[in-house]
Structures are given as structure tokens and as C-alpha cells.
Amino acid sequence: MLDQLEVELIQLKLPFRLNHVNCFVAEGYDGYVVIDAGLHDDLTVKRWNDVLGDKEVTDIYITHYHPDHFGYAGGLQQKYDARVSMSETDANDGLNAWEDDFLSTLLGNYKRCNIPEHIAKEMYENTVSFHPKVTPYPKIDHYFREHDRVKIGKYEYEVIFTPGHSDGLITFYNDEKKVLFSTDHILPHITPNISYWFHGDPNPLKTYLHSLEKVRKLKAEYVIPSHGKPFHDANKRIDEIIAHHDNRLNETLKALKEYRTVYDVCNQLFDFQLTIHETRFAIGETVAHLEYLRYRGEVIRDEIDGVWLYEKK
Numbered sequence: 001m002l003d004q005l006e007v008e009l010i011q012l013k014l015p016f017r018l019n020h021v022n023c024f025v026a027e028g029y030d031g032y033v034v035i036d037a038g039l040h041d042d043l044t045v046k047r048w049n050d051v052l053g054d055k056e057v058t059d060i061y062i063t064h065y066h067p068d069h070f071g072y073a074g075g076l077q078q079k080y081d082a083r084v085s086m087s088e089t090d091a092n093d094g095l096n097a098w099e100d101d102f103l104s105t106l107l108g109n110y111k112r113c114n115i116p117e118h119i120a121k122e123m124y125e126n127t128v129s130f131h132p133k134v135t136p137y138p139k140i141d142h143y144f145r146e147h148d149r150v151k152i153g154k155y156e157y158e159v160i161f162t163p164g165h166s167d168g169l170i171t172f173y174n175d176e177k178k179v180l181f182s183t184d185h186i187l188p189h190i191t192p193n194i195s196y197w198f199h200g201d202p203n204p205l206k207t208y209l210h211s212l213e214k215v216r217k218l219k220a221e222y223v224i225p226s227h228g229k230p231f232h233d234a235n236k237r238i239d240e241i242i243a244h245h246d247n248r249l250n251e252t253l254k255a256l257k258e259y260r261t262v263y264d265v266c267n268q269l270f271d272f273q274l275t276i277h278e279t280r281f282a283i284g285e286t287v288a289h290l291e292y293l294r295y296r297g298e299v300i301r302d303e304i305d306g307v308w309l310y311e312k313k
Contacts, residue, residue: 001222006153006181009224010051012038014067016070018190021068022226024181025051026153031058034082035172035181036226037072038131039133044072060138061150062086064096064166065184067130069226074136077206087161088143089168093200095140098131102199109198113283114261116309122276123283144170157181159248162215164208165192167200180220185211186237188228191244195284196291205245205292213239243290252289256299256312262287265310269289 002009007026014020024035032055038044057080062073065086086094096102106127110120147275148159150172157172162185172181184192194208201207220234220239231237242283248269255268274282293299302309 002224004017005155005177007224008049008051009230012044012047012068014039015041016118017275018227020227022224023069024152024224024259025055028059028223029054033057033059033061033150034076035152036069036070036168036183037065037076037092039067040075040135041071041133044227048072048076056080057082058082059150061134061144061172062090062094063171063181064140064169065090065097066166066184067134069183070094070135071130071137074134074138077138078136082124082163083141084138085142085144086140087162087168087170087199088249090166091140091143091168093167094274095132098127098134103128105198108306110283111306112198112262112303112308113266113287115283116263116265119276119279123280126276126280149176152181155179160218162211163201164194164204164211171215171219175218177293178219178221179224180215180218180222180234181224182215182234183226184222185215186223186234187225188223188231188237190227193285194245194288195281197284197289200309203291203295205288206295209242209245212242248289249293252286253298253312256310259309259311261307261309262290265290 007024010023011020019039026033034057060073060076060082062070073084096238106124107120133257146161149156155174157174160171160173161233162169165184171183171185196204216235216238223234224230224234255265265280269286270282294301299310299312
């Protein structure tokens with residue numbers, strides 16, 4: 001199917017349990033288009049050199065600011081003098097998330113979660129370590145607007161805003177063929193991480209579920225994700241993801257028989273060994289579910305000595 005769409009999938013390796021990211025190359029209006037860039041590391045640089053060679057790359061579309069998508073955008077832009085486009089929200093996040101003003105807030109946020117100091121320090125250092133993997137930063141030439149149209153290979157696609165996994169995540173949709181580049185919004189075998197990051201969207205899970213309903217109306221038949229293989233029937237997968245979050249919310253409520261910290265609830269929800277990198281996302285996802293329940297009026301939150309405590313109403 002990708003051949004029929006005249007799109008090449010470029011799978012780049014990642015040094016995590018989720019060990020790859022799918023990026024894409026296709027012809028655009030006046031040259032080649034790259035969708036997402038991978039981390040800025042030696043393997044990624046070599047792979048893009050091999051794939052792109054002396055092609056005329058005119059545009060780089062970044063679907064969201066997370067390092068495995070945004071990281072090498074600046075390097076590719078410098079090499080090919082290409083235009084970089086992404087949402088304004090995620091452009092701002094990408095240019096700030098690894099800078100001192102934001103990094104200086106992390107340990108205070110981790111204290112709110114009651115994360116032990118030595119673990120919090122490792123989480124902080126893990127975040128800081130990504131700085132060389134996301135720099136040089138790109139110059140953002142164009143901010144995507146909802147319903148912008150772009151040429152990717154054989155067809156034109158509409159830009160669809162689907163926040164949740166990040167505050168400014170975008171997807172691309174072609175109605176003629178019912179094809180969706182779902183990026184990290186819908187994945188085939190795992191559920192996208194929906195995290196509360198102590199900035200931006202105060203209720204990201206609610207936003208994400210709303211975005212799923214928005215995409216459901218498209219009735220996409222063929223889905224091209226950023227992790228895993230392309231698959232059919234977006235709405236079937238949407239139903240599975242919603243059921244997962246319903247179950248996760250019920251598990252979160254069960255964990256709140258008495259006042260509990262975020263760290264306590266996280267350990268109950270994620271009862272297996274996590275790396276420090278994974279712990280960052282597990283904490284973020286735990287807070288996202290707790291805050292969703294709080295906004296829904298099922299949970300209360302107090303703060304004692306700078307620590308957030310949650311309890312079921």
C-alpha cells in the first residue's frame with residue numbers, strides 16, 4: 001500500500017524498549033518531503049545520509065516535539081536548507097523543553113509527586129541528557145494550521161490537529177483513499193503515552209479522548225503509524241484504546257482507598273521494572289489519569305508540605 005501511495009517508510013533505531021520510530025520520505029510539490037527526523041545521533045545521521053543522498057529535500061514536516069520525531073530536524077534542515085513546518089504549540093515546546101528555564105522546574109514537580117530524591121535526580125539527569133539529541137534546533141519556517149493541505153507522494157493530505165500525546169500533535173489525512181498518517185496519536189499494538197507534564201494542557205487525557213472521537217469521524221481505513229506497522233480500520237483500534245483508558249481509570253480509582261501520592265499510585269499501576277526513562281512517562285501518565293478523574297469530580301487532591309495527595313470522593 002505504501003508503494004501505491006508513493007511513500008517510503010524509513011525505520012530509525014531508538015535506544016529504548018520502544019526501539020524504533022517510523023519516518024517517511026515522499027515527493028512533495030517541488031522536491032522531496034521528510035516527515036519526522038528521529039533522534040540526533042550517529043546512527044540516525046548515517047541512515048538519513050544513505051536514504052536522502054543528493055535528493056532535493058525542500059520540506060521537513062515535524063508531527064510533534066518529542067525527541068524521536070523532532071531531534072534531528074535542525075541537522076537535516078542545515079544539511080538540505082529545507083523548510084521546517086510544525087504546529088506552533090509544539091514548536092514552542094520543542095525549543096524550550098530542554099532548556100534551563102524548564103529543566104529547573106523538574107525537581108519541584110517530582111517533589112509534588114513524592115518521588116524519592118535519588119530517583120528524581122536520575123529522572124532529571126535523563127531529561128537533561130537529551131539536549132544533544134535534539135540540537136541544533138531547527139528554524140521553524142511555517143506553523144501548520146488545521147486543514148492546511150500538503151502533498152505527500154501521490155496524494156494531497158489535510159493537516160488534522162490531534163492533541164493529547166503532545167499539546168500540538170498533528171496527523172495527515174487523505175479522504176479520497178481514507179489514509180491516515182496517525183503519527184503517535186493511534187498506534188497498532190501499544191497505547192500512546194498520555195502524560196501530564198506540569199505545564200500546558202491541564203487535562204491531557206480528556207483532550208486525547210476528544211481527539212480520538214474527532215478522528216473516528218474520518219473513518220480512516222488505512223493507518224500509517226510512527227511506531228509499528230501500518231494497519232487497517234482506525235475505528236476498531238480507537239475503540240480498543242478507549243477501552244484501555246476506561247480500564248486504567250478504574251484501576252486508578254481502586255488505588256485510592258485512602259490518600260495516596262502520585263508515586264504510590266504509579267507503583268501500583270506499573271507493577272513491573274521500569275527504566276528511569278520509562279519512569280518519567282509512567283509518572284506523567286499516572287498524573288494524567290488522576291487529574292482526569294479530579295476534573296470529572298471523582299477524586300479530590302490536597303497538597304501537604306508541597307506533596308500532592310489524592311483520594312477517591
